Amino acid sequence: MISNHALELAQTLVRMDTVSRNSNLTLIHFVRDELARLGVSSRLTYNADKTKANLFATLGEGKPAGVILSGHTDTVPWDGQAWSLDPLSGAVQDGRLYGRGSADMKAFIGLALAQAEAYLNSPAPFAVHLALSYDEEVGCLGVKELIADLRDAGIRPLACIVGEPTLMVPAIAHKGVYRYKCCVRGKEAHSSLTPRSVNAIEMAARLVGKLRDMAEGFEQHEARYDGFDVPYSTASVGQFHGGIADNVVPRDAEFRYEFRNLPTADAAQMQAEVLAHARALEPRMQQVAPEAGFRFEPICEVPAFLGSADDAVTRLAQRLAGAQGTTLVAFGTEAGIFKQAGIPTVVCGPGSIEQAHQPDEYVSLEQLGRCETFLQGLAGVRSVSELV
Ligand SMILES: [Zn+2]
Structure with missing residues (x-):
């Protein structure tokens, strides 16, 4: 006692x-x-x-x-x-x-x-x-x-x-927890004039899709580590914000996501893959608006x-x-x-x-x-x- x-x-x-x-x-x-x-x-x-x-x-x-x-x-x-x-x-x-x-x-x-x-x-x-x-x-x-x-x-x-x-x-x-915020800057316009704009939500969605693809990749291909409830790494988007009106192409969007990597998987590599995907999207965004692009901030990195x-x-x-x-x-x-x-x-x-x-x-x-x-x-x- x-x-x-x-x-x-x-x-x-x-x-x-x-x-x-x-x-x-x-x-x-x-x-x-x-x-x-x-x-x-x-x-x-x-x-x-x-x-x-x-x-x-x-x-x-x-x-x-x-x-x-x-x-x-x-x-x-x-x-x-x-x-x-x-x-x-x-x-x-x-x-x-x-x-x-x-x-x-x-x-x-x-x-x-x-x-x-x-x-x-x-x-x-x-x-x-x-x-x-x-x-x-x-x-x-x-x-x-x-x-x-x-x-x-x-x-x-x-x-x-x-x-x-x-x-x-x-x-x-235990797994790692790596959480990031991604801020997307586009260019606003009347929604009838989309070619003059960069839609921040749509660009953000491409990265969200990338994260979903990565999550499915972990599920399908990653070597299992038995003993965890989910025996492979996971990726997940937890918050998404963007847009001000139905007829305004949104200039800004922001989302937050996390990786929970197996001890045998490399979270830095996962984040690098997201960054590379973002960098590949930026040239076309910047043709319309030089200031457009993605900015990332770490929220927590727990190995x-x-x-x-x-x-x-x-x-x-x-x-x-x-x-x-x-x-x-x-x-x-x-x-x-x-x-x-x-x-x-x-x-x-x-x-x-x-x-x-x-x-x-x-x-x-x-x-x-x-x-x-x-x-x-x-x-x-x-x-x-x-x-x-
Ligand atoms: Zn505690």
Whole structure:
């Protein structure tokens, strides 16, 4: 059963409003101050306007760098969702901790923080690091700054455990999420004079068609990666806007699309194919209007994650969680970014993604108890060979 101390910390964090659009500094400062009471200093790295921060702390100063416990501090909003209780209540009812971020993923952070003293006094021959990020839910923005700071500071952790909700089963792969906005500039005209115009919607539609062709190509030809709900890469257009009136050839159109690439597929190549298609359409548009063309903006680029069942950190997570096998997850995490930075990584945390982002989000106390056992076990690891 989960200890009171750990549960109270999880509740405290859930009660802080850290929806991605808001500042997360209340939470970051709380964790910083809790650690400072134990004599642990924190590295904070801020966003451009200093309203949000990442926190990185080393428990076991003087020991070699060791394993990161990673969590994001932000949550998705709850606007328009039908909650039966206050999303910030942190209420415990019927064996569950309720609230936005309870499963995804503040409870993990609270439980990790509850072990801080144990890690400080641990016989483990390596340090445990806490890595808390901002703006994960809007595209894993903060963690990139955090990892750059570690690189600049010469801190080289050996492994990373990302505590996203996997029901405490170590997850070793997920797809990438690459999302872009495409703005199409054409030339307006009265709709009776189409040859003097460049129809932005129609040009946009050609690219949308290209995306659909690519999606069908993945479905038909891509090598399967079994274990995912959809065992091939997908492409999808999520929003399309354009036009002002039936009798005006539209000057502007805008659409947003995403790729969810298999860990074995190259998202940069997919985007390059879209760009090449756009560039091929532009000369004819520009014959009519030199300013016409396509402009692309990345919205989020979250790399796919591919760990291994053979990684030491995966085996360690299995042992600590008492889990038999490993799993794949359908959602994006920061794991691929840690892995890209050369840090062997596994995703393992309490609760289910089924409850994440939902009304009445919760994590069961049973899951929290298992997570606490996992985190306590980490303090007892005696050999660095369990990490690498
Ligand atoms: Zn999450």
